[in-house]
Amino acid sequence: xxxxxxxxxxxxxxxxxxxxxxxxxxxxxxxxxxxxxxxxxxxxxxxxxxxxxxxxxxxxxxxxxxxxxxxxxxxxxxxxxxxxxxxxxxxxxxxxxxxxxxxxxxxxxxxxxxxxxxxxxxxxxxxxxxxxxxxxxxxxxxxxxxxxxxxxxxxxxxxxxxxxxxxxxxxxxxxxxxxxxxxxxxxxxxxxxxxxxxxxxxxxxxxxxxxxxxxxxxxxxxxxxxxxxxx
Amino acid sequence: xxxxxxxxxxxxxxxxxxxxxxxxxxxxxxxxxxxxxxxxxxxxxxxxxxxxxxxxxxxxxxxxxxxxxxxxxxxxxxxxxxxxxxxxxxxxxxxxxxxxxxxxxxxxxxxxxxxxxxxxxxxxxxxxxxxxxxxxxxxxxxxxxxxxxxxxxxxxxxxxxxxxxxxxxxxxxxxxxxxxxxxxxxxxxxxxxxxxxxxxxxxxxxxxxxxxxxxxxxxxxxxxxxxxxxxxxxxxxxxxxxxxxxxxxxxxxxxxxxxxxxxxxxxxxxxxxxxxxxxxxxxxxxxxxxxxxxxxxxxxxxxxxxxxxxxxxxxxxxxxxxxxxxxxxxxxxxxxxxxxxxxxxxxxxxxxxxxxxxxxxxxxxxxxxxxxxxxxxxxxxxxxxxxxxxxxxxxxxxxxxxxxxxxxxxxxxxxxxxxxxxxxxxxxxxxxxxxxxxxxxxxxx
Numbered sequence: 190x191x192x193x194x195x196x197x198x199x200x201x202x203x204x205x206x207x208x209x210x211x212x213x214x215x216x217x218x219x220x221x222x223x224x225x226x227x228x229x230x231x232x233x234x235x236x237x238x239x240x241x242x243x244x245x246x247x248x249x250x251x252x253x254x255x256x257x258x259x260x261x262x263x264x265x266x267x268x269x270x271x272x273x274x275x276x277x278x279x280x281x282x283x284x285x286x287x288x289x290x291x292x293x294x295x296x297x298x299x300x301x302x303x304x305x306x307x308x309x310x311x312x313x314x315x316x317x318x319x320x321x322x323x324x325x326x327x328x329x330x331x332x333x334x335x336x337x338x339x340x341x342x343x344x345x346x347x348x349x350x351x352x353x354x355x356x357x358x359x360x361x362x363x364x365x366x367x368x369x370x371x372x373x374x375x376x377x378x379x380x381x382x383x384x385x386x387x388x389x390x391x392x393x394x395x396x397x398x399x400x401x402x403x404x405x406x407x408x409x410x411x412x413x414x415x416x417x418x419x420x
Numbered sequence: 421x422x423x424x425x426x427x428x429x430x431x432x433x434x435x436x437x438x439x440x441x442x443x444x445x446x447x448x449x450x451x452x453x454x455x456x457x458x459x460x461x462x463x464x465x466x467x468x469x470x471x472x473x474x475x476x477x478x479x480x481x482x483x484x485x486x487x488x489x490x491x492x493x494x495x496x497x498x499x500x501x502x503x504x505x506x507x508x509x510x511x512x513x514x515x516x517x518x519x520x521x522x523x524x525x526x527x528x529x530x531x532x533x534x535x536x537x538x539x540x541x542x543x544x545x546x547x548x549x550x551x552x553x554x555x556x557x558x559x560x561x562x563x564x565x566x567x568x569x570x571x572x573x574x575x576x577x578x579x580x581x582x583x584x585x586x587x588x589x590x591x592x593x594x595x596x597x598x599x600x601x602x603x604x605x606x607x608x609x610x611x612x613x614x615x616x617x618x619x620x621x622x623x624x625x626x627x628x629x630x631x632x633x634x635x636x637x638x639x640x641x642x643x644x645x646x647x648x649x650x651x652x653x654x655x656x657x658x659x660x661x662x663x664x665x666x667x668x669x670x671x672x673x674x675x676x677x678x679x680x681x682x683x684x685x686x687x688x689x690x691x692x693x694x695x696x697x698x699x700x701x702x703x704x705x706x707x708x709x710x711x712x713x714x715x716x717x718x719x720x721x722x723x724x725x726x727x728x729x730x731x732x733x734x735x736x737x738x739x740x741x742x743x744x745x746x747x748x749x750x751x752x753x754x755x756x757x758x759x760x761x762x763x764x765x766x767x768x769x770x771x772x773x774x775x776x777x778x779x780x781x782x783x784x785x786x787x788x789x790x791x792x793x794x795x796x797x798x799x800x801x802x803x804x805x806x807x808x809x810x811x812x813x814x815x816x817x818x819x820x821x822x823x824x825x826x827x828x829x830x831x832x833x834x835x836x837x838x839x840x841x842x843x844x845x846x847x848x849x850x851x852x853x854x855x856x857x858x859x860x861x862x863x864x865x
Contacts, residue, residue: 210816236707241707241712241865242865243865259708259711261707261708263704265703265705265707266703267429267703268432268703270432270433274432279442279485279708279713281422282425282709283713283816308436385535410754
């Protein structure tokens with residue numbers, strides 16, 4: 190069953206083409222890694238999928254309202270509000286029927302119950318990111334979009350975060366995440382989408398990308414793949 | 421639902437910013453106290469070193485038949501300044517140099533003599549120190565009192581001139597250097613000449629010459645009589661009859677109240693609206709909200725409404741505080757609130773536009789200050805103080821920003837001045853729409 194489909198998706202900012210003709214689909218419980226060099230258009234693509242940017246061209250098939258959870262690269266939370274207040278606010282804005290229950294659930298799932306009353310500005314970077322992700326999941330979305338979710342986390346925090354995301358995937362949530370960490374893409378994603386200068390260069394499994402370059406190491410395969418295509 | 425959630429969130433954030441909260445409470449109280457005290461107390465008189473070099477026995481001068489005591493004019497002057505008596509010119513200079521007085525006023529010993537002569541201008545000497553504002557303050561005070569003294573002396577001198585003209589016309593006794601002289605006068609001289617002319621034989625050659633002198637006396641009598649009016653007019657060439665062409669004239673103190681309220685409303689609304697919207701960008705929450713959770717219009721309205729509500733609350737509290745010191749028309753309080761609401765929303769719309777353009781709270785606050793302060797100065801520039809072309813430019817700039825219109829609305833609500841509150845509110849409504857549209861454009865991804 191498909192949770193999300195994109196056909197010929199493009200985005201222009203004036204004369205600059207940030208994303209050009211990207212098509213892919215994401216099934217229920219699937220994990221897709223969007224990889225590419227800096228400026229490839231990963232964040233722009235995720236923003237279009239999240240509803241933050243209007244595509245210039247193309248078609249998107251998205252789940253109904255509240256069906257997409259978005260976790261931006263930089264934590265997007267109110268530092269003067271407590272953990273619980275942030276969750277409650279976004280639960281109400283997402284139109285969650287029982288905001289109190291949703292807040293309780295996310296505090297439990299993120300292990301932040303003990304810090305529920307603390308102002309987010311006083312939390313560590315890892316805990317702030319957990320709040321950031323919890324807000325993305327507050328409406329129990331069918332699709333979770335994450336933009337470089339682990340870039341500011343230490344290895345232990347990364348492992349805990351992926352443990353948490355995998356639990357959601359097992360529950361049927363589809364996940365698309367942008368990352369620079371090729372090992373992370375190989376470890377957690379069932380599919381990868383390679384972007385460079387806004388163009389979609391590859392869509393398939395991580396093993397397929399390695400096979401295309403006759404490389405077992407996905408990072409080396411990725412670099413060689415881009416170099417062959419002038420990136 | 422979303423509006424209430426956002427308002428609640430922003431109020432919580434404000435409540436947890438102790439410095440901002442303290443400012444919102446302390447600001448109206450402090451400004452109200454300062455303005456109230458400034459408007460209700462008498463203006464302070466500048467300290468001026470005063471040296472009177474006129475010997476005490478020469479303080480009274482004789483002008484014609486009238487005696488004038490120069491100490492009377494000293495007392496007039498002391499109403500405008502706080503005199504610090506000094507014994508010499510050197511002492512006066514030292515006081516001015518070391519800043520213990522901001523000016524020195526020296527009355528030279530020859531002043532009574534120069535006044536009594538009525539033939540040359542009498543001078544007093546003023547020495548200034550301090551900055552331009554201090555100098556302007558003391559200069560204005562002294563010059564205004566000297567102008568009053570000059571007017572009084574001119575009247576006295578015209579009376580003296582009148583008595584001399586009367587003596588020339590009608591004759592009488594002239595007291596001069598201890599002696600008394602009998603002055604014939606032109607009228608009596610003409611009568612005497614007429615009598616002599618009649619007594620002379622018709623063929624006498626003297627008759628023609630006497631007739632010429634008699635005609636001269638007749639002309640002199642006619643014209644000297646008219647010159648008294650001319651002298652009276654010279655003593656006070658221009659008098660003021662006041663008339664207001666339209667609307668009611670706002671006394672300066674009442675206008676100052678409207679200005680103070682408008683400035684407070686402006687700062688609170690612009691700074692809060694711009695800061696709260698810029699905070700959404702700084703916390704990266706704007707993109708999260710804008711992905712379908714909250715429309716741009718709702719988000720901008722929420723910031724504007726919150727800033728306007730708080731701005732009106734602060735300004736109203738300030739006006740109530742001022743009302744403890746200055747009489748205000750409390751029966752018009754509903755109109756005050758209406759004017760404040762219009763002004764507050766327009767200022768907030770400008771603030772929101774600034775917040776939409778700028779991405780950081782500090783930059784938004786700085787830009788808000790940089791935009792608002794010149795607007796206040798421009799709105800208060802009097803029409804006659806600059807060229808007509810420049811004033812037209814200032815009027816256009818003032819019209820496209822909310823301060824002037826808000827001030828007019830508040831002045832109309834507080835002091836019943838013109839233009840009417842309705843016109844000012846319509847102007848503010850147009851500005852709200854304009855800045856709202858600008859904000860929406862700036863907020864587009």
